[in-house]
Amino acid sequence: MKEQSVATQQFVDIAEIKNGIVFLKNGGMRRVLMVSGINFDLKSEEEQNIVLYAFQNFLNTLDFSMQFVIHSRKMNIDAYLENLKNREEQEENELLRNQISEYSEFIKSFVEQNAVMAKTFFAVVPYDPIQIAGAAADLLSGLKFWEKKKTKKEEEGTEQKLTQLDQRTDQVISGLNQIGLRAVALNNEELIELFYNYYNPAKIERKKLKIAQDGKN
Secondary structure: OHHHHHHHHOOOOEEEEEOOEEEEOOOOEEEEEEEOOOOHHHOOHHHHHHHHHHHHHHHHHOOOOOEEEEEEEEOOOHHHHHHHHHHHHHOOOHHHHHHHHHHHHHHHHHHHHOOOEEEEEEEEEEEOOOOOOHHHHHHHHHOHHHHHOHHHHHHHHHHHHHHHHHHHHHHHHHHHHHHOOOEEEOOHHHHHHHHHHHOOOOOOOOOOOOOOOOOOO
């Protein structure tokens, strides 16, 4: 089991998740934003064109590449069924109690026969380190003063990268808000939950991610 775990980790590019940021093994960083959706089909043709034009303008303002991901998973209704069960036990009216019981059984049967899928939308904001050419990298690594100052330089470099990532994140959130889309950065717990679900496709969601109402993590 241990060998299988180690082998699996070799295929995962994530080094660690810290302060709401995904640190990659190659030195890159990612911040994942959960984005609300809009019912595009219910909008008029004019409104659809406005949204498309606004989204095009948003993409044109970016000087970096980013990723949009649609995460489709089987919906977990365990908590909903548990609430119904508690409601049924607390209900004093026998007629209502029977109706709740029948409704619960209907939901269970429906979900067993029909996969109810939930779609979640994410925007991934990247920052990747600048790669130094091979000859230059060999030269720098051979200089003693470079080795002495390496730790300090790495700390300064990390702070600069975080600043750049924060600026990019603010730019993306602002651009999506102008289109009418709400975007919130995931915190550590939500990121771990997301990647657990992503790397375990055979399982249903353990916990449904939600966009915070106050915009905080």
